[in-house]
Amino acid sequence: MDLSSFITSLTTSFIIFVILMILFAYLSTKPGNAVVYYPNRILKGLDPWDGSSSRTRNPFAWVREAFSSSEQDVISMSGVDSAVYFVFLSTVFGILLLSGIFLVPILVPLAYTEKNPNVKDSDGKNAFEVLDKLSMAHLKEQSNRLWVSVIACYWVSLVAYIMLWKAYKHVSDIRAAALKLTEVKPEQYAVLVRDIPSSSEGYSRKEQVDEYFKTIYPETFYKSLVVTENKEVNKIYDELEDCKKKLKRAEIIYADSKKVNPEGVEPTHKTGFLGLVGKKVTSIKYYIDKIEELTPKLEAAQKLTVTEKQQGAAVVFFTSRVTAAAAGQSAHARMIDTWTIMDAPEPRQLLWTNLPKTYYERVIRQNVVYFIVFLTICFYMIPIGIISAFTTLPNLRKLLPFLKPILDQDAIRTVLGAYLPQLALIIFLALLPKFLMFLSKAEGIPSESHAERATSGKYFYFSVFNVFIGVTIGGTLFDSLKDIEKHPNSIVGKLATSLPGNASFFITFVALKFFVGYGLELSRIVPLIIFHLKRKYLCKTEDDIKDAWLPGDLGYPTKIPNDMLILTITLCYSVIAPLILPFGAIYFGLGWLVFRNQVLKVVVPKYESYGKMWPHIHLRILASLLLFQVTMMGYFGVKKFIYTPVIIPLPVLTLLFAFVCNTKFHRFFQSTALEVVACPELKERPDMETVYKSFIPPSLNAEKGPDDEGVV
Amino acid sequence: MDLSSFITSLTTSFIIFVILMILFAYLSTKPGNAVVYYPNRILKGLDPWDGSSSRTRNPFAWVREAFSSSEQDVISMSGVDSAVYFVFLSTVFGILLLSGIFLVPILVPLAYTEKNPNVKDSDGKNAFEVLDKLSMAHLKEQSNRLWVSVIACYWVSLVAYIMLWKAYKHVSDIRAAALKLTEVKPEQYAVLVRDIPSSSEGYSRKEQVDEYFKTIYPETFYKSLVVTENKEVNKIYDELEDCKKKLKRAEIIYADSKKVNPEGVEPTHKTGFLGLVGKKVTSIKYYIDKIEELTPKLEAAQKLTVTEKQQGAAVVFFTSRVTAAAAGQSAHARMIDTWTIMDAPEPRQLLWTNLPKTYYERVIRQNVVYFIVFLTICFYMIPIGIISAFTTLPNLRKLLPFLKPILDQDAIRTVLGAYLPQLALIIFLALLPKFLMFLSKAEGIPSESHAERATSGKYFYFSVFNVFIGVTIGGTLFDSLKDIEKHPNSIVGKLATSLPGNASFFITFVALKFFVGYGLELSRIVPLIIFHLKRKYLCKTEDDIKDAWLPGDLGYPTKIPNDMLILTITLCYSVIAPLILPFGAIYFGLGWLVFRNQVLKVVVPKYESYGKMWPHIHLRILASLLLFQVTMMGYFGVKKFIYTPVIIPLPVLTLLFAFVCNTKFHRFFQSTALEVVACPELKERPDMETVYKSFIPPSLNAEKGPDDEGVV
Incomplete structure (x- = not known):
């Protein structure tokens, strides 16, 4: 990519961004659009503009509001999970900023001032591209200046370790503070019981569960809610x-x-x-x-359902938070495949149909799903290639003769000719998150948030493997598959050699992502149009209108992997082409600003998992860092730098850091620490009947309760 | 080894056994020896001979008594750990017996009737050894009869899986039954707290611990006992x-x-x-x-100790077993390196000085110890070789000139000349268990039983690695180290080729172990002589005499690895030389009989860990089985059997079996399942003051209690 097309691409993205900003500034002040731009505030019963009239309002007031909002505001408007997402954004922003401050002013001049005769020869005519002159590609083989790049690798890693450590501690604090609150949250008084062994004759499941828990917790057991087969x-x-x-x-x-x-x-x-x-x-x-x-x-x-269709799972309620938290992490039965107990998720995010799945079914399902995901990630191009081969224009005409008159029109033929080959791929990529979500739920996961985390993990592997490694190595991978089979290490070398050429492509990719992506996100053009269309043609009742503007949540399963992909790209190029660092930093900085607005005013979270997403994010940031370090090892090797082994401690350090963090912090994210929920002020028993009723599915008549005849 | 020396060796061992049996029958009826032969009964306040007079007693009555005793008798006389040891003996006996029933009558004739021209050539003069004719070594290369050996491998593995599964279930039942008893065991009402963070100013550790647990368990917390620095x-x-x-x-x-x-x-x-x-x-x-x-x-x-020398660890008491069991497996603090809580071991087996060691100290110590053990197992021959080289007779005379007159005597010179070279090795092997115990305690392990398990594990690796693999491959290993470096797989082939030659050596080794070992164990000749010498020359008071006859425990740290070694040898040879199977079966069968007597009448266990040894034993039996399967793969390879890959599923199956057992059963051995200790009959609060006092070390005046001024 030469300089002019690079600048053209950046400029185009920027212009789109400015247009979208102006649109947002104009549209968001119109009272009729309030439900689109401020739905979260409206749902919370707050005034959309917080006092100031829409007319007199500064169109960029949202920037000031975003900056002046505190973490506490985010938590109260949108929950702990959103606050954790901001910790992620600000941590990564910090890592990239601190790396950039050191790397850009030092590495760029160092590369530019290097006299590299080799490159001049091969590129004799066209001179050396300006952009490439600023990157490590311009350094001579075995150059002593590579030592500075080595130090840069250590600097980036060190900054990452420190920021991540602080972030983990901070997220742990947020989580603890949220769990400590004395406000009654039903899920804190309940545990989820699965794998209930088949009851002895004459006993109903409910009696069995009640007796079991009453024996163990004679004082704190309140009631049980047996999961039923609710299909009918x-x-x-x-x-x-x-x-x-x-x-x-x-x-x-x-x-x-x-x-x-x-x-x-x-x-x-x-x-x-x-x-x-x-x-x-x-x-x-x-x-x-x-x-x-x-x-x-x-x-x-x-x-009939309540009495006859009881399943082998239940939600059990306790009158004490500490008992519930302790029960969630204690082995109750001698065998691990009966009476499996875990903390209850929120009622709204329970995946009821997954609850009665037995231990062994879950294990088998999980392994089958992992295998399918592995196949999808590695070989998804094969079926798509086959479908593409069949959906050519001539084939379509043959197979679907009734389309002939349409297909014979020139204009349509041109458009179809251009997009038809990638049609299967486009549809596949659009449906992929849904497919992964389906697979994650098929694993037998009990809660929505857990399923979203699982989806996010799968999508992360897909995007890193396919976009980053795929684009970088490109078509050469399949050609040289035999080489790699012989020397599996050569994949690192291959990745490293193909890196510098793609740097400017990825810079424009990042810029496009934030200019256009954030512009669309903030201006909400698509939801706005859909809302107005729906209101005009479809909506009849108030409920219909509300449904039309009701916003979604942030969509973690795709958002976090996408951010991770940008982070992986930026990290991997950070030392090779340091110019990418400011772009990466802007991506996360601007993201922070835009999503601060969205979280405070627009999106409504679907669930609250008290930051359980963090260990997942943390581990994947470290995976990106590891990929960066390994790539750099390969790249130093390509540069024939004989001191390349000085990089070896870095991946080891990363693994050690991951292990220490996991040991120290992770358990609190798996289960609740008792000291957090033990609250001396919380002596009073909450209204247990409300707690209990909040878990009854609406189809089972939440008003009456499904088993008032049951034993209390 | 030819047939005659084989039979001579067996006969000698058997004669020694008979003599020891006669000695036992005679000596054990003498009333003066009752304290040596029946100490456990005497300590329990029972009549040594159970009513029948010593004179009229049948000298082999002990056999009948051993057979007629039930598992319940063993538990009541010697605890759950002893009963678990018998489960181990009977399980292994069962595996070897069932394997032998199939393997000996089929494989032995099959090998004997094979016409093997190759071997006849090479051994032309001396004919083929009768013993070797009965082993798989006599089968021709690529012989179809090897299929029977393959089936035999599957049979042995299958029998092992079934027996082990049953045994794990049975041990789990025994453990559950023992923990369920309503009898008050102090350790069931206590948890061990370590890594207490340094307290804020003005607070003593005790106040800090009390407040922490009173907040979390306002109703069931009773008292805490802070560990103090008791050296002075x-x-x-x-x-x-x-x-x-x-x-x-x-x-x-x-x-x-x-x-x-x-x-x-x-x-x-x-x-x-x-x-x-x-x-x-x-x-x-x-x-x-x-x-x-x-x-x-x-x-x-x-x-001074109680007030000024409080350390960062404590024993905390609860008034409810369920709370204590749940507390032992719940995370109390957010960070894993503070407030680490685990089930309390019995007071008598607490290793007080290890308790205050911090989390990170423990991790570091553990890794250092593992590294030292690794070095010891692999390279212990090097320092011993060096010492042996220096302690030759001429060197001794030079270094210790005052010994010259003694060393110059012919008789002494001969004896020393024979034993001096191995002296360092003999001393090393005698001290090894103590050294490993020292290392295990240095890891920071909190209880005696846990340290013994750790020692047993280390000793197992040492004995299998050095005795079995060492003897089998012998000196050839070091010569061919370069070969192995090039083809790491060749070590399996090496092991396999050297196996058949050593079969008869190992048969006599097993026979020696049980004839002489069990003879000495049962007749207690050594403790008897020591007791009589002590009583005559040293003992003055009644306490002195009691100290002289007080028996030890079974000594698991060396006993179990030794049994495991025999099992490993027997399993590895089971298909190659099936004649070893009856000997292995006798070892474990006779062991069951002899130790039944010892456990009921002699030994006094040092501690009770409710069968926590079992997962450890189970895993090591499976390790032996895996070694057997891998060795067989190598041996089939040596026999150029082209269907060798049919064995591959076996090691996979073993790993899978180990994984499933671990998942299903292991957690109950790590921590107490709540359903087991929740006992509706146990409504009454036990006498908590007695429970509390049982944990106070005697030097801190158990009568008064160290901190009666403390808050209750």
């Missing part, structure tokens, strides 16, 4: 809810029609497939009849 | 106890002298080194004075 009851419940929603909508349509015509037009619909076929009925009467029919059916199904 | 107080206490003992002895000597001379002779002694030099004093008065002087000194030291 859920189906009826969903149908009923759907009818209620449709009834409401029909009533509004009827009322609206009365405004035009005092008589009104009773809305009607057909009962068949998608309302296209079947008998025509009057909607309001039809739905009222249906609700009347479904309500007793639901009640009967609920009763 | 122990010294004074030991001196005082010594004086008391000597005073008693002096009084008895004085009383005895009065029988001869009515005046009596006041015993005297010199106060200097070993009573050889210094002022002569009257013993009784001297000791009375000394006791009077020491008693207040001890009290002052006790007070």
Whole structure:
């Protein structure tokens, strides 16, 4: 990539960013858009603009607000998980900034002033690219200046260790503070029990669970909630809810029609497939009849489910947080495959259908899933290649003759010709996170947050392996697969030789990511358009409108791996082409700013896991660091630097650091430390009935409780 | 080894065994020897011969008694650990017996009837040794009969898996039953707390510990006992106890002298080194004075220790078994290096000086110890070789000229000439278990039983590596070290080729072990002689006599590795030379019988760990099995059997089996399952003061308790 196209690319990205910023500044002040730009504040019952009128408002006030907000504000608006995400952003920003301060002013002039006769020869005509002159590629083989690069590797690693250590400590503090709060959180009084052995005759599961826990915790056991097979009851419940929603909508349509015509037009619909076929009925009467029919059916199904469809899992409640926390980490049964107990996740993030899966089923499922993920990561190009080969234009015409008239138009042919080959890949990449999420849930994981962490891990491996290593080594990998088979170490050398050429590509890649990505994120153009379209054409009731603007969460399963990919790229190039460091730093710095706004005003988290994501992030940052160190070893080797072994302590140090951090900090993220939840002020028993009811799935009638006849 | 020397060796061992048996039958009926042959019964306050008079007693009654005793008898006489040891013996006996039933009648004729021309050629003159004709060595290369050997390998492995699975389950049951008993065991109400962070100013450690646990367990916390630096107080206490003992002895000597001379002779002694030099004093008065002087000194030291010398470890008591068990397995602090909590071991087996060692000190010590052990196992021959080289006769004469007249005598020269070269090795092997025990304790392990397990592990590796692999490969290993460096796999082939030649050596080794070893064990000739000598010349008081006959325990740290060595040898030869199987089976069968007698009547266990030894044993049996399977792979390779890969699933299966067992059973051996200790009948609070006092070291005055002024 030459200098002009590099600058063109950066400029284009920047212009898009400026346009999106202006759009955001304009659109966000319009009161009609408040639900799109401030949904989190609205849902929390706060005034969108915090007092100041929308007119007089400075369009860049959000920057000041983001900077002036404290960590406590983030936690209160969006929970601990969001605060942990900011710790991640600021830590990585710090690492890249501190590295950049040392590396850019020293390594860049050092590379530029090197006289490299070799390169001049081969590039004789075109001179040496300016960008490449600023990188380590310009250093001579065996040059003494490589010593400075070695020191730079140590500096980057050292900065990373210190920042990560501080961050882990800080996240641990945040987590502890959140868990310590005296406010009653139902999940702190409950544990999840799985692998309940099949009960002896005459006993129901519930009696069995109650007796078991009453024996062990005679004083603090409160109640148990046995997990049931809810498929049937859920189906009826969903149908009923759907009818209620449709009834409401029909009533509004009827009322609206009365405004035009005092008589009104009773809305009607057909009962068949998608309302296209079947008998025509009057909607309001039809739905009222249906609700009347479904309500007793639901009640009967609920009763049947609660008594007859008890499964081998339960949520057990204690009257003390300390007991619940201790129970979550103690072995209750002698065999590890019965009475498996763990801390209960929040009720809203429980994956009910996964709970009754038995220990061995989980182990097998997990291994099968890992194997599938491994295949997906390594060989996903094969089926896509095959599909691409079949979906050429001539093939399409042959297979789908009815498309012929369309395909024969020139304009369509050009567009399809350009995109058809990558169509399978594009669809695959769009569906990949969903597919990985499906796989993670299929492992038998009990909670949403855990499944998201598992997805994020899988996506991380996919993106690092395919984008970074894939782009860098490019097509050469498959050609030289035989070489690698013979000398497996040569993959490091291969990676190292292909690195410098791609530096400017990755710089523009990072810049594109933050300019366009953050611009779109902040301006919310897509959700805004969708909201206005929906409100105009689809929404009838207030609930419909709310559904239309209801924001999602930050989307950790894709967001964190994407950030990690940028971090991996920046770290790996940090010493080779230090110019990437400011771009990386801007990515995370600007990200911090943009997401501070989003977290405070827009996104609504789906769950709260009290920072359980952190050990996962921490480990993957270290994996990136390790990849950087190993790559550098290879690169020094390529430069025929005979002191390359001085780098060897670095990967060892990283592994040691990972081990020490894991030993010292990790356990608190797996289970709750008792000193944290033991709170002398919290002497009073919370309202246990509320705690208990918060765990009952809505389809089982949360109002009444599924087993009031049960033993208390 | 030819047939005649093989039979001679067996016969000699058997004759020694018979003589020892006759001696035992005769000596054990003499009432004066009862304390040597029935100390455990006597200490338990039972009649040595269980009613029947010693005269009329059948000399082989012990065999009947051993057979008729139940597991419950063993547990009540000698604890769970002994019962677990019998599970080990009977399991291994079962494995070897079931293997033998299939292997001996099939493999031996199969080998004998093979026509092997190759071997006849090379051994032309001397014919083929009868013993070797019965082993797999007699099978031709690539012979189809090797398929039977393959099946035999699978049979042995299968039998081992089934027996081990049953045994683990059984041991788990025994452990659960013992822990479930309602009888109050102090250690079940206590936990061990280490790594207490340095307390804030103005607080004593005790106040800090009390407050910490009172916050977390407001209802069940009882009291804490902070570990103190007892060196000084122990010294004074030991001196005082010594004086008391000597005073008693002096009084008895004085009383005895009065029988001869009515005046009596006041015993005297010199106060200097070993009573050889210094002022002569009257013993009784001297000791009375000394006791009077020491008693207040001890009290002052006790007070000082309890208040001023508190360390960063404590024993914490709870009023509930369940809380103590749950506390032992829950994380209390956020960081893993503070407030480390584990189940308390029995008071008698606590290693007090190890308790205050900090987390990081323990980690470092452990790694240093592992490294030293590794060096010891691999390179112990080097220092011993050097010492042997220096301690030759001529050297001795030069270095220690005063020994010249002795060394010049012919007889002594012959004996020394024979034993001097191995002297260093003999001394080393005798001291090795003590050295390994010292190392294990230096790791910072908190309890005696844990240290013994660690020692046993280290000794196992030493014995398998050096005796089995050492003898088998012999000197050839060092010569061919370069070969092995080039092809690390060749070590398996090497092992396999050297195996058959050593089969008869190992058969006689096993026979010697059980005939002579068990004969000596049962007849207790050595302790008997020592006891009678001591009683005659040294013992004055009743306590002295009791000390003289007081038996030790089974000595697991050396016993189990020795048994494991025999098992390893037998398993590895089981298919190659199946004749070893009956001998191995007899070793464990006879061992069961002999030790049944010893456990019921002689030995007194030092501690009770409720079978924590079992996972350790289980894992090492599987290691032996793995070694057997890998060796067989090598041996089939040597036989140029092209279907050798059919053995590959076996090691994989063993690893999988080890993993499954570890997952399923192991956790219950690390910490107590709550369902086991939760006992509805155990509603009453035990006498907590007794529980508490049982943990106070005697030097700190257990009668009064070290801190009655402390908060309750």
